[in-house]
Amino acid sequence: MEGYHLSPLHAKTLHSITPTVLCEKLPDGPAFTGYRANFHADCPERGPFHPDLTDQERRSDVFYCIYPSFVVGFCPHFTLYMCIRPLSADSVGVRWGVTGVPANPQAEEVLQYVRFCKAFCDEDRAQLERLQIGLHSPSHRLGPLAPDDYEGTVWDLVQYMARRLGQAANERDPSIGAGEVQ
Ligand SMILES: [Fe+2]
Numbered sequence: 711m712e713g714y715h716l717s718p719l720h721a722k723t724l725h726s727i728t729p730t731v732l733c734e735k736l737p738d739g740p741a742f743t744g745y746r747a748n749f750h751a752d753c754p755e756r757g758p759f760h761p762d763l764t765d766q767e768r769r770s771d772v773f774y775c776i777y778p779s780f781v782v783g784f785c786p787h788f789t790l791y792m793c794i795r796p797l798s799a800d801s802v803g804v805r806w807g808v809t810g811v812p813a814n815p816q817a818e819e820v821l822q823y824v825r826f827c828k829a830f831c832d833e834d835r836a837q838l839e840r841l842q843i844g845l846h847s848p849s850h851r852l853g854p855l856a857p858d859d860y861e862g863t864v865w866d867l868v869q870y871m872a873r874r875l876g877q878a879a880n881e882r883d884p885s886i887g888a889g890e891v892q
Pocket residue numbers: 715719720830834
């Protein structure tokens with residue numbers, strides 16, 4: 711749910727369409743965060759799309775996360791959704807799909823986009839599995855976040871977790887004032 715990884719991790723798939731450098735953080739709220747991934751100038755339009763879309767909406771994907779883990783990607787031609795749920799402390803289950811498709815879901819353009827989604831999800835999975843191993847290393851150290859347009863959504867998610875975890879801690883200890891994050 712951030713644009714920072716698009717170019718380095720998805721070099722073979724998404725980088726040529728929505729490179730990291732063109733990503734923009736979008737307004738967030740108490741229950742959501744999002745960003746816009748603008749198309750590279752060399753990327754052709756991805757249609758068919760609704761005629762009411764603005765020029766920018768025709769040339770960008772908008773991703774929103776409804777906390778904690780429901781992600782929707784509004785693309786000009788299709789909408790991608792992904793529901794991630796914890797299965798254990800170190801594993802998740804993912805249910806995803808494509809909606810807003812033409813009347814025939816077996817149309818070649820739909821199947822082609824689904825294949826594309828599977829390709830970049832495989833890239834994410836491979837990297838996340840390596841990350842999971844790395845996080846268990848005793849030499850693992852936290853690093854700074856990239857600027858807001860690239861990793862602002864990560865900051866928003868961390869703030870959401872702090873609000874929820876702080877709230878739970880406050881409920882256990884009435885001496886802690888409401889809204890204080892411990
Ligand atoms: Fe990804």
